[in-house]
Amino acid sequence: MLFLDLTVNGLIMGLFYALMAVGLSMIFGVLRIINFAHGEFFMIGAYTYALIATSFGINPWFTLPLAALGGAILGLVVERLLIRPLYDGYRSWSFVKDEYAVVVTFALSLLLIHLVDKVIGPSPFMGPSLFSMQRISIGPIMLNGQKLISSGVSIFLLISLAIFIKKSLWGKQIQAVAQNRFGAALAGIDPVKTTALIFAIAGGLAALSGALLSPIVNPSPDIGSFPAIKSYVIVVLGGLGSIWGSMFAALILGVLESYFAVYVSYDYRDAFGLLILICVLIFRPNGLAGMKGREI
Amino acid sequence: MRILQLIKLNLSVVVLGLFTLEAFAAEPILIGLSITRSPPGSVIQGTQIKDAMEIYADMINAKGGLLGRPIKLVIEDNQGLPEKGRSAVEKLITRDKVVAVTGAHQSSVCLSEIEVAHRYQTPYVNTNCWADSVRIKGYPEVINTSPYNFIVADSMAETLKAMKVKRVVAFAENTDYGIGLAKGVGEALKRKGSTIDYKFETLDRSSKDFTPAILALKSNPPDVVVLTMLPPAAYIALNQLYEQGVAPSPKTLVYDGAGMADYPDFWQNVKDAGKYMMTIGMYHPDMKMNDLSKQIAVEYKKRTKNDPNRLIYQAVDSLLVITEAIRQAGTTDSAKILDVMRKSKFEGARGLMTFDTFPGVSYQQWAAIPYVNYQLTDVNQAVGKTTLLQGPGMPLNTSKITMPK
Numbered sequence: 033m034l035f036l037d038l039t040v041n042g043l044i045m046g047l048f049y050a051l052m053a054v055g056l057s058m059i060f061g062v063l064r065i066i067n068f069a070h071g072e073f074f075m076i077g078a079y080t081y082a083l084i085a086t087s088f089g090i091n092p093w094f095t096l097p098l099a100a101l102g103g104a105i106l107g108l109v110v111e112r113l114l115i116r117p118l119y120d121g122y123r124s125w126s127f128v129k130d131e132y133a134v135v136v137t138f139a140l141s142l143l144l145i146h147l148v149d150k151v152i153g154p155s156p157f158m159g160p161s162l163f164s165m166q167r168i169s170i171g172p173i174m175l176n177g178q179k180l181i182s183s184g185v186s187i188f189l190l191i192s193l194a195i196f197i198k199k200s201l202w203g204k205q206i207q208a209v210a211q212n213r214f215g216a217a218l219a220g221i222d223p224v225k226t227t228a229l230i231f232a233i234a235g236g237l238a239a240l241s242g243a244l245l246s247p248i249v250n251p252s253p254d255i256g257s258f259p260a261i262k263s264y265v266i267v268v269l270g271g272l273g274s275i276w277g278s279m280f281a282a283l284i285l286g287v288l289e290s291y292f293a294v295y296v297s298y299d300y301r302d303a304f305g306l307l308i309l310i311c312v313l314i315f316r317p318n319g320l321a322g323m324k325g326r327e328i
Numbered sequence: 329m330r331i332l333q334l335i336k337l338n339l340s341v342v343v344l345g346l347f348t349l350e351a352f353a354a355e356p357i358l359i360g361l362s363i364t365r366s367p368p369g370s371v372i373q374g375t376q377i378k379d380a381m382e383i384y385a386d387m388i389n390a391k392g393g394l395l396g397r398p399i400k401l402v403i404e405d406n407q408g409l410p411e412k413g414r415s416a417v418e419k420l421i422t423r424d425k426v427v428a429v430t431g432a433h434q435s436s437v438c439l440s441e442i443e444v445a446h447r448y449q450t451p452y453v454n455t456n457c458w459a460d461s462v463r464i465k466g467y468p469e470v471i472n473t474s475p476y477n478f479i480v481a482d483s484m485a486e487t488l489k490a491m492k493v494k495r496v497v498a499f500a501e502n503t504d505y506g507i508g509l510a511k512g513v514g515e516a517l518k519r520k521g522s523t524i525d526y527k528f529e530t531l532d533r534s535s536k537d538f539t540p541a542i543l544a545l546k547s548n549p550p551d552v553v554v555l556t557m558l559p560p561a562a563y564i565a566l567n568q569l570y571e572q573g574v575a576p577s578p579k580t581l582v583y584d585g586a587g588m589a590d591y592p593d594f595w596q597n598v599k600d601a602g603k604y605m606m607t608i609g610m611y612h613p614d615m616k617m618n619d620l621s622k623q624i625a626v627e628y629k630k631r632t633k634n635d636p637n638r639l640i641y642q643a644v645d646s647l648l649v650i651t652e653a654i655r656q657a658g659t660t661d662s663a664k665i666l667d668v669m670r671k672s673k674f675e676g677a678r679g680l681m682t683f684d685t686f687p688g689v690s691y692q693q694w695a696a697i698p699y700v701n702y703q704l705t706d707v708n709q710a711v712g713k714t715t716l717l718q719g720p721g722m723p724l725n726t727s728k729i730t731m732p733k
Contacts, residue, residue: 034543034546034547037543037546038540038543041537041540041543045537145366145367146366149366149371154367154370154372154375155592156559156563156593156597157593157596158597158598158599167570167571167572174571174572175571176568176571179571245536248564249536249537249564250559250560250563250564250567250597254368255536257368257534258534258535258536290539290540293540293541294540294541294543298529298531298532298538298540298541299531299532301532301535301540302534302535
């Protein structure tokens with residue numbers, strides 16, 4: 033009974049982690065950089081959702097896409113103003129200044145946290161629930177209505193994203209740029225536009241994840257650090273740049289954390305994720321779904 | 329007659345003006361505030377402490393200042409991080425040359441800051457660090473107007489014993505405050521000869537999902553879940569206890585040991601999960617108010633549009649101890665100020681403060697700090713409308729406790 037409860041709760045948390053992590057994974061897959069401000073996209077989504085819904089009395093279901101749109105626009109702006117100078121003018125990705133990406137995204141993270149802290153305030157801010165029932169019993173399992181609905185939305189979005197990447201023209205362009213930026217450019221694909229699209233998708237997904245979790249995690253300006261750290265673990269565990277790997281790894285992490293908390297120690301639950309990260313880096317540095325390869 | 333009155337009035341205005349001018353022409357007396365102004369620490373607490381201390385400083389300056397000099401608060405942001413707190417106090421003492429430091433509101437930060445204050449022998453008035461270890465260090469520079477874990481734990485244990493419960497589980501955040509208080513409740517229960525089956529679980533305060541720890545209670549819920557956690561983690565734990573049907577329930581109540589029910593954002597963040605919660609409070613509107621606390625309440629409401637809570641009065645009392653000690657000592661010399669602080673009585677916003685001299689958990693602590701126990705019986709209930717289970721200095725009345733149906 034407890035085992036079943038823990039498994040379901042772990043899978044639900046895993047779905048939320050996945051929504052965050054796939055965006056980070058896509059950015060890494062195409063640009064080979066880690067976006068240290070990814071958690072703040074989550075925070076912006078949570079605040080956009082909570083503030084618009086509560087201040088203007090708009091139905092939370094209509095606010096959800098607005099939060100995603102906010103995150104996507106922020107992603108586009110960040111790409112245009114901060115990331116594009118990294119590669120603009122270069123045809124080969126090997127010229128990229130990695131250290132610049134680390135500094136600029138880390139600075140952006142701090143800027144957004146402090147901006148929200150000063151403009152909106154430091155108080156935690158619980159967003160409105162998409163579903164009025166706080167408790168739903170499914171057999172022996174008790175679930176929060178918001179968690180249940182959010183899980184459904186997450187599954188739908190993750191499947192849609194997978195289909196988009198696999199089947200659509202834009203998705204194929206993203207795959208091509210991720211495989212070989214220079215080659216993709218020679219084939220007529222615009223890597224700049226593709227990169228901008230990836231930032232928009234990553235920003236939108238992270239913001240949507242924040243909006244969905246807003247009634248559960250009581251967001252405050254520094255809320256982004258929690259999903260961001262999980263995402264870094266998941267991206268490495270799943271294999272850097274692998275979207276499928278990230279989804280799979282997110283579910284595994286969610287469930288394992290849940291078991292670890294009860295059967296080993298709750299106090300070290302978050303440290304457990306980092307322990308997994310270290311083990312993966314030692315024994316399988318390419319992650320669960322990453323491919324072996326070396327760039328020259 | 330009327331002309332004479334007018335002349336008198338004008339003269340007094342001129343004299344008062346001259347006094348004020350003299351006070352403001354003089355070098356200000358600097359008092360250092362190390363508080364959280366930016367995440368990850370509690371910015372809400374930092375802001376409340378700053379607002380309250382500014383109100384009290386303005387009141388003093390409006391009356392001509394101290395020793396003919398205005399007082400000025402020098403604020404440093406410690407971000408709620410021990411290492412930042414240490415450097416903030418170092419800066420305040422060595423660069424700004426403050427007379428005393430106050431404002432701290434997180435135990436782990438206090439513990440690092442008092443090392444610096446001790447090294448420079450600068451008075452340090454603890455506003456809201458509850459961990460007993462702050463007192464046990466025995467530093468003569470540290471004066472405590474804050475509540476302290478020992479008395480809170482003792483009161484909570486007394487309440488649990490009076491409730492005649494059999495099994496209690498505490499969720500403690502992984503901080504000096506959280507673990508200290510949870511351990512303290514267990515020790516207090518033993519001291520009181522209680523047979524309650526008590527255990528505590530440590531939770532990571534940065535976590536957003538406490539469900540696994542709560543699920544473990546579902547098959548055999550305890551009679552009371554004690555929370556020694558601060559918001560926002562405490563809000564999340566409270567919501568998840570409710571959503572899993574563990575507490576509040578006809579079998580289980582939540583007992584909060586952080587006094588969070590008077591936080592301005594409490595109801596916005598917990599809604600139905602806050603109903604039936606019992607809490608220990610360091611302030612309740614039914615407590616006896618003196619002129620100072622009434623003045624502070626009016627001014628605080630005017631400036632912030634919020635009702636005052638315990639932290640506002642704690643902050644005022646911290647600054648009051650410093651300013652009154654300077655006034656009574658007639659100097660800003662650290663040793664003399666500390667001597668006055670140890671020996672004098674101070675009429676603060678929460679009552680008459682004196683500081684113990686016995687080594688241990690109440691060293692240089694206002695030991696007889698007033699507290700209450702109350703229960704929230706409705707959603708969005710104002711603290712003044714809650715059920716008072718125990719008034720300050722009164723016995724606990726468990727017959728008033730309401731169980732959910």
